[in-house]
Amino acid sequence: MTVKKFGWFVLGIAGGFVVAHLVNKDPRGHELLSQVDARIGEFTDRMGDAYRDQEAQFVGLVAEAKDAVAGTAAAAQDAASDARASAAEAAAKAADAAKNVTATLTD
Structure with a gap:
């Protein structure tokens, strides 16, 4: 912005304040x-x-998202x-089967 425009x-702005002050002195202007x-x-x-309404909606959405993520994480951990x-049970069964095969072959 150039100095002239500034x-x-x-x-x-100064003119606006002066006009507002003068209008405010008149009872009708004061009412206006x-x-x-x-x-x-x-x-x-x-x-x-x-x-505030929008903020409350966003807070609710964030809380729902946190709950969904927590539920998904718990389900993934359970899975x-x-x-x-x-896998441990299958490995134990495979080890038992291998022992049985080895025992049968050595007999």
């Missing part, structure tokens, strides 16, 4: 500015409520444990 920007202020307050309240037990 100067106009600052002059516009009060209405504008009330509407702005109402708007910001609605925006804040909408933000791995079952597979390990089945």
Whole structure:
């Protein structure tokens, strides 16, 4: 932004404050500015409520996702444990079968 544009920007803000001050001195202007202020307050309240609603929805979704991940991890851990037990049982049976075959061959 050039210095000239910045100067106009600052002059516009200062002019806005001066006009608002002069309007506020008149009872009708004061009422108008009060209405504008009330509407702005109402708007910001609605925006804040909408933000909090969205935030609550996101918190709920994140909690559901965490629960789903925890359930999936527990199921995977159970499946791995079952597979390990089945593999150990199959290895023990294979070892017994190999012993029986070896015993039969040596007799």
